[in-house]
Amino acid sequence: MMNYHEMTMNEPRDSPQRRKQFLVVSFIMVVIALHAGLTAGLLAPLDIETGTFPGGEFVYKLMVKDYAASTGTLRTVASDLGIVEEGSGNLILSEGVELDTADLLYSMLLDDERLIPGGQTRFAAGLLARGREGNKMKRQLLEVNGLITGEGTHSKDIKYEVGKLPKAEAAVVQHPFTAGAWSAILQSYKILPKFKKYADRHGQAGESAIIIATCSAKQQMCTYYMPLSKHDKFYMGHPTTAKYAEQFAGAGTLERWGIVFDGGGFSLGGVNFGNVVRGLKRAVGLGGSRKGASEEL
Numbered sequence: 096m097m098n099y100h101e102m103t104m105n106e107p108r109d110s111p112q113r114r115k116q117f118l119v120v121s122f123i124m125v126v127i128a129l130h131a132g133l134t135a136g137l138l139a140p141l142d143i144e145t146g147t148f149p150g151g152e153f154v155y156k157l158m159v160k161d162y163a164a165s166t167g168t169l170r171t172v173a174s175d176l177g178i179v180e181e182g183s184g185n186l187i188l189s190e191g192v193e194l195d196t197a198d199l200l201y202s203m204l205l206d207d208e209r210l211i212p213g214g215q216t217r218f219a220a221g222l223l224a225r226g227r228e229g230n231k232m233k234r235q236l237l238e239v240n241g242l243i244t245g246e247g248t249h250s251k252d253i254k255y256e257v258g259k260l261p262k263a264e265a266a267v268v269q270h271p272f273t274a275g276a277w278s279a280i281l282q283s284y285k286i287l288p289k290f291k292k293y294a295d296r297h298g299q300a301g302e303s304a305i306i307i308a309t310c311s312a313k314q315q316m317c318t319y320y321m322p323l324s325k326h327d328k329f330y331m332g333h334p335t336t337a338k339y340a341e342q343f344a345g346a347g348t349l350e351r352w353g354i355v356f357d358g359g360g361f362s363l364g365g366v367n368f369g370n371v372v373r374g375l376k377r378a379v380g381l382g383g384s385r386k387g388a389s390e391e392l
Contacts, residue, residue, distance in 0.1 A: 134315075135278050136271030141289050143268045148307060148320040150262035153201070154233045155221030156253045157333065161214055162287075163279035165202040165308075168220040168250040172200060175239045176222070176232055197311035197318070199223065203260075203329065206336045207291070207303035208283075212343050217333070221255065223309075233257070258331030265307075265320040266293055272310045272317040282308075290321045297323070303336035305329050 158168055173179075178194060202220040211217075224233040240254045247253075270286055272278050287306060294304045305326065310317040322329055333339075 131273070131275060132277045132281075134271065135273045135275065135281055136285075137277070137281065139271050141268055141270065141286065143266050143289065143293050145323075146265055146267035146320070148260070148263050148265040148267075148322055149198075149223075149225075150260045152224045152229070152233065153203075153219070153221060153258050153260045153331070154224055154236045154255050155203075155219040155258065156250055156255060157217060157219050158250060158253060159215060159217050160248070162204050162208070162216055162218055162283065164250070165204070165218050165220050166274055166279065168218075169196075169200050169202055169310075171250040172221050172236070175236055177235075195311050195313045197309055197314065197316075199309070201307055201309045204287070204306040204308075205303075205330065205333070206339065208287070209291075210303060210336055210340045215343065217339070219256075219258075219331070220250070223260070256331075259328075260331070261325045261328045263322045263325045263329075265322045266290065266297075267321075268319050270317050270319065272312075272315055274310070274312065278317075286319060290319070294321065302326050 156168055156172065158164065173196065178196070199222065200220075201223050202218055204216070204218045206216045208216055222229070222232055222236060224230055236255050237257070243252065243254045245252065245254055268286075268289075270281070287304075290304055290306055294302070304321055307320040307322070307329075308317050327335060
């Protein structure tokens with residue numbers, strides 16, 4: 096597929112034809128972005144109900160990163176389990192048998208982003224091991240630890256831990272999911288704020304909301320839980336958000352708002368918009384494929 100620069104390389108910079116081509120390409124990018132947003136649930140309703148988080152033994156990687164990186168971390172966990180995506184990514188197979196990640200792989204967002212500076216929030220992503228098959232997968236993940244040095248910040252460099260998550264009453268909601276940039280944006284600016292407002296209205300204002308998500312690539316749907324009881328047990332022995340936040344008491348205003356400028360681009364509220372723009376440009380042939388890139392959004 097030819098990119099925009101190849102299509103216009105032989106034309107004057109200010110030619111009407113070049114301007115027209117630029118407008119057409121820009122329009123296509125906007126349409127693609129809007130379509131992706133609608134598919135990811137931009138206008139989908141969020142009706143929170145009361146339910147139960149099932150609990151169980153959790154084999155996880157504890158990450159200190161923007162929450163948008165949780166999807167990439169779950170891909171690492173899936174890879175360590177030998178789970179691969181085929182075709183469009185909706186069908187997930189393991190050893191030739193159809194396997195969905197819903198109720199199997201979970202990410203747990205531990206900190207309230209209003210209390211912790213951008214990029215320093217903690218999340219745990221991994222396997223909720225239940226039954227004989229779950230124990231088999233648990234052993235498989237722990238065996239990977241022997242190959243990990245623990246040096247680095249990418250999810251592949253972090254060792255697995257094991258904790259016990261309690262069965263608890265929870266606020267529950269389902270939302271569309273595409274595993275792309277739009278899902279990360281909607282999680283940060285639509286889903287998490289909705290849960291925080293729910294927590295404030297239902298007597299949870301004194302605690303940092305913990306949000307747990309399990310997503311189905313096959314059904315393109317995520318189920319989100321916010322525990323309403325046994326709150327401290329979900330930290331699995333790690334510091335609570337209130338304790339963890341003490342080390343950031345002197346953080347500046349920009350840092351607290353999650354506004355970060357670095358070599359990777361501009362991040363706001365946990366989303367690296369440099370990665371988002373690069374993804375959209377690649378989708379319409381305006382940039383290189385960057386094969387081998389290992390970005391965690």
